[in-house]
Amino acid sequence: MAETDFPAELAELRDTLRRITDVIDVEALRAEITDLEQQAADPNLWDDQDNAQKVNSQLSHKQAQLDRVNNLASRIDDAEVMAEMAAEENDDDVRAEAVDELGSIRKALESLEIVTLMSGEYDEHDAVVTIRSGAGGIDAADFAEMLQRMYLRWAERREWDVKVLDTSYAEEAGIKSTTFEVKAPYAFGTMSVEAGTHRLVRISPFDNQGRRQTSFAAVEVIPLLEGTESIDIDENDLKIDVFRSSGPGGQSVNTTDSAVRITHLPTGIVVSMQNEKSQIQNRAAAMRVLESRLLLLKKEQEAAEKKELAGDIKASWGDQIRSYVLHPYQMVKDLRTNHEAGNAQSVLDGDLDGFIESGIRWRQGE
Template structure:
């Protein structure tokens, strides 16, 4: 078999072996059998909360096992095709087999990264808040560009995006927006995006065509379910109602149905305006507040662990994580990992996997040998 095919085979097999080790393969298969049996037991649904938790655990483990098995099947098929093409001297078919192996290798690399998503909330859906920085129209437009970028990333990965709150900019873009991104490992991936994003470009709003620098902040926290206990004293929460605004047109409720909650001890503020009634917005806002407080607790735990390991990573609000330069040259650079690309349009169109993967690997201190 050709040397390049052998090299691709070795790389993919190494990834598969790493995935098996991280998954603890044999115990994982036994655990999956147990979860399958529990899901098939009709008495499980006597307790809907437990049933949902078991179903979620089963779906996640089944997906991890199937990912490995799928890689193994596809690798065997591609190698068989390559060997046959090589024996027959069919260069066109051999090139096709190389393409298959390249695709399998990319899938294996992504699966390796997904195997790092082992945090207790990594598999959850995510809330994403984007806020424009100082600078008026420029920063509002930049926040709108980030909203488009994350929406496209989510759509490309089969995730659903719901708008929970939006405040439009006066001339362009947005002042703030809160999204709920629904999909497998949404929080695990998106948590790497929290921080300040900086844009340098020739302003489309400046008649003198001067270069401007704009900032926008991104905050990400996990959607939590009712099985996670978060104790919130109602006396610690101030509730404000106001009239909904944003890109809702005639569908925006004209009454004071929007709800803003302020958790006084921590200063955390959440808002929801997209539901039809104040009661529904209040219910959603409480879920968001619960999630924010839970995320704050996760950060405390992570910070303590980082201090123990002396591997501090700046992930806090207000820390600049990435620079997007459109003028005088084209470059997007992550300031944490030094990953960079000149394909600025691709990034702004949602091609974020390389940045997310590098940040995730750095965050958990992962190495290929680990």
């Protein structure tokens, strides 16, 4: 085994961290945190609950980002001490531990570096993810539920806050659609590379003849926008329906007409919410998502017009972005980046970091 050049490795890690902190602008980040802490300490802050939640959310996100940088700096210092101990005592066990820690730090820096590649207008925002079953009947509904489980497990590994807003269950198995909110720094910038059509190939557990089935599910990711960024919506453009929430288990939400469906008539956009206990809460959540979708639609239309004027009408994202093959072999492959994994079950259990990070780097290159 080649001897590790600890001074060179440590110098490289410190240089990488320095480049990352230059992009993040740690001093500006500290100043923002100080300002947000002052706002959070204002005794009148909660007079405006929406603003209070916004301030506390921003403070939590930015403090977590600063903590992540500081933690990596401390780990590099500790690794240097460990390497010096190994050299002084000629201890192979400590040396091996130092080598492992250097590798772990390198991976953490690569993950943090991904943040520096997210400079889109809404990348820092929380995300709202909607999954819809597509072609493939029962298998597609089952696949949509598999994708929901995959993303929830992935977010859980990262200790990100996730709240399921609405789920429409299919009659036999799986789900027709689900919408959930992900609250974390750069949640939208991170998850937006998952938007598109996903394909599953497997032996159908719902086919008595055991035939291979191909099914599809669509993933939509939009940024959750703050109130100051929302757009005016004419109440006359809305059709609002209330109904009894549905789902397994007989939850308390099923006992009243608390679920809300809002249809924006000019665009045909439909948003349903049913996971809150009150109609007022579900309506507020639905309006927040509707506003985000309408503003994003407006931005997309403006971008499309600019591309058309420039003579570039090529879409930057294909319809089908990823294939999950469970038969006759196991493989998950991203069709944009060519990143692939042979353990499909591990990916479906939430091991998505490699796909998402390669997607972000691919997007930056595009």
